[in-house]
Structures are given as structure tokens and as C-alpha cells.
Amino acid sequence: xxxxxxxxxxxxxxxxSLKISCKGSGYMFGNYWIGWVRQKPGEGLxxxxxxxxxxxxxxxxxxLQGQVTISANKSIxxxxxxxxxxxxSDTAIYYCARVALAGPYDVFDIWGQGTMVTIS
Amino acid sequence: DIVMTQSPDSxxxxxxxxxxxxxxxxxSVLYRSNNKNYLAWYQQKAGQPPKVIFKWASARESGVxxxxxxxxxxxxxxxxxxxLQAEDxxxxxxxxxxxxxxxxxxxxKVEIK
Numbered sequence: 001x002x003x004x005x006x007x008x009x010x011x012x013x014x015x016x017s018l019k020i021s022c023k024g025s026g027y028m029f030g031n032y033w034i035g036w037v038r039q040k041p042g043e044g045l046x047x048x049x050x051x052x053x054x055x056x057x058x059x060x061x062x063x064l065q066g067q068v069t070i071s072a073n074k075s076i077x078x079x080x081x082x083x084x085x086x087x088x089s090d091t092a093i094y095y096c097a098r099v100a101l102a103g104p105y106d107v108f109d110i111w112g113q114g115t116m117v118t119i120s
Numbered sequence: 121d122i123v124m125t126q127s128p129d130s131x132x133x134x135x136x137x138x139x140x141x142x143x144x145x146x147x148s149v150l151y152r153s154n155n156k157n158y159l160a161w162y163q164q165k166a167g168q169p170p171k172v173i174f175k176w177a178s179a180r181e182s183g184v185x186x187x188x189x190x191x192x193x194x195x196x197x198x199x200x201x202x203x204l205q206a207e208d209x210x211x212x213x214x215x216x217x218x219x220x221x222x223x224x225x226x227x228x229k230v231e232i233k
Contacts, residue, residue, distance in 0.1 A: 047222040111169035
């Protein structure tokens with residue numbers, strides 16, 4: 001079964017650092033882009049960026065570039081989303097999702113279960 | 121950035137009735153070289169991640185009931201649920217994957233009247 005399993009919920013303080021993870025299984029992890037999508041409480045979906053684990057090429061949303069870092073370790077089929085200094089406004093559910101084809105421009109066909117990050 | 125505007129924000133429809141959701145992009149998401157619209161629809165039920173139900177504006181994903189249909193081209197798109205069922209209560213998002221930054225519409229909440 002193709003799936004993405006994300007790390008568990010986090011409760012952090014403003015100014016803390018954090019790294020959450022997304023582990024893929026059931027497919028060739030390095031051959032598909034992985035995107036990260038944010039959903040603030042009661043709000044819609046916001047694309048944050050994406051990475052191609054095969055060569056670690058990344059694309060970021062201009063509004064978030066510099067605030068987060070997306071990385072991946074192909075050998076353990078895991079992508080990461082990292083913050084150096086959290087803010088209360090980072091409180092959200094963070095989803096990782098696989099892009100359907102071997103290229104960045106296709107739908108997100110497989111989604112992780114989401115990681116709730118609370119900053120308080 | 122391509123801005124995706126959905127309407128309405130919410131709608132309440134009786135079981136068996138039709139639900140119509142509109143999505144407009146600020147610029148065309150039709151890629152001329154392959155004549156494909158880079159527009160998807162997602163369904164998100166409470167407490168769950170989104171699930172893709174249409175890609176290329178009108179290509180229904182496997183397992184999605186035929187009462188769902190997607191249409192449109194260029195900048196104007198529509199998702200129709202022809203006969204609403206209880207399990208269709210959800211928030212629906214359109215999404216353009218034509219160019220980065222990828223963007224989503226604000227969502228339309230479909231409730232049962």
C-alpha cells in the first residue's frame with residue numbers, strides 16, 4: 001500500500017525550533033515530488049513548497065521562503081519540514097502529500113494524516 | 121501568483137438535490153501544448169486530509185461516484201454533485217497545479233439541508 005505517515009502532534013513555545021517528518025512507503029520515494037501544505041485552524045489549504053527527494057531540488061512559496069526549510073533523505077524515504085524559530089501564527093495542521101507523476105506539476109494523490117503543530 | 125476564487129463559500133442542499141461549486145482562476149491554467157487544464161478538485165471531510173476527486177478539470181479519480189462531475193476550461197471551472205448524498209458533506213477545494221506557487225481556492229463547505 002502506498003502511504004505517507006507523518007510524525008506526531010507537537011506543542012512548542014514561540015522561538016522554539018521544530019522538525020516534523022513524513023515517511024513514504026509502498027513506492028519509489030525518490031522518484032516523486034513531495035509537497036507540504038498548511039491548514040490553519042478553520043481555514044483553507046496553503047501550499048508551502050515541495051521537494052524532489054531524488055536530487056533534493058526544492059520549490060518554495062514566496063510568502064514562506066526563509067521561514068521554513070524542506071528537506072528529504074531518500075535512503076530512509078523521509079521528508080522533513082523544519083522551523084528555526086516558531087511563531088504563534090505557525091499553529092496549524094501540516095500535511096505532506098505526494099505529487100502524482102514524476103514531475104512537479106500534477107495533483108497530490110497521496111496525503112499524510114497531518115501533523116498538528118501548536119505554538120503557545 | 122494565480123489566485124483561485126471559489127463560490128459560494130458554503131451551501132446547504134437537500135439530499136438528492138444538485139450542488140454546484142464554481143472556481144475561477146486569475147489566469148488561464150490551460151497548457152496549450154497538451155490541451156490540458158491543470159485544475160484539480162479535492163474533497164476534505166472533517167478531521168481528514170484532502171482527497172483528490174478530479175484532475176485535469178474533468179478526469180474523475182478512481183472510486184469517485186459518477187454523481188460528481190467536473191467541467192470548465194481556461195479560467196472557469198465547475199464541480200457538480202448531481203444528487204447529493206449524506207456522505208458528500210465536506211469542504212471542496214479547487215487547486216491549480218499549472219505553475220508555482222501552487223494555489224488553492226478558499227474552499228466551499230457543502231452541508232445537508
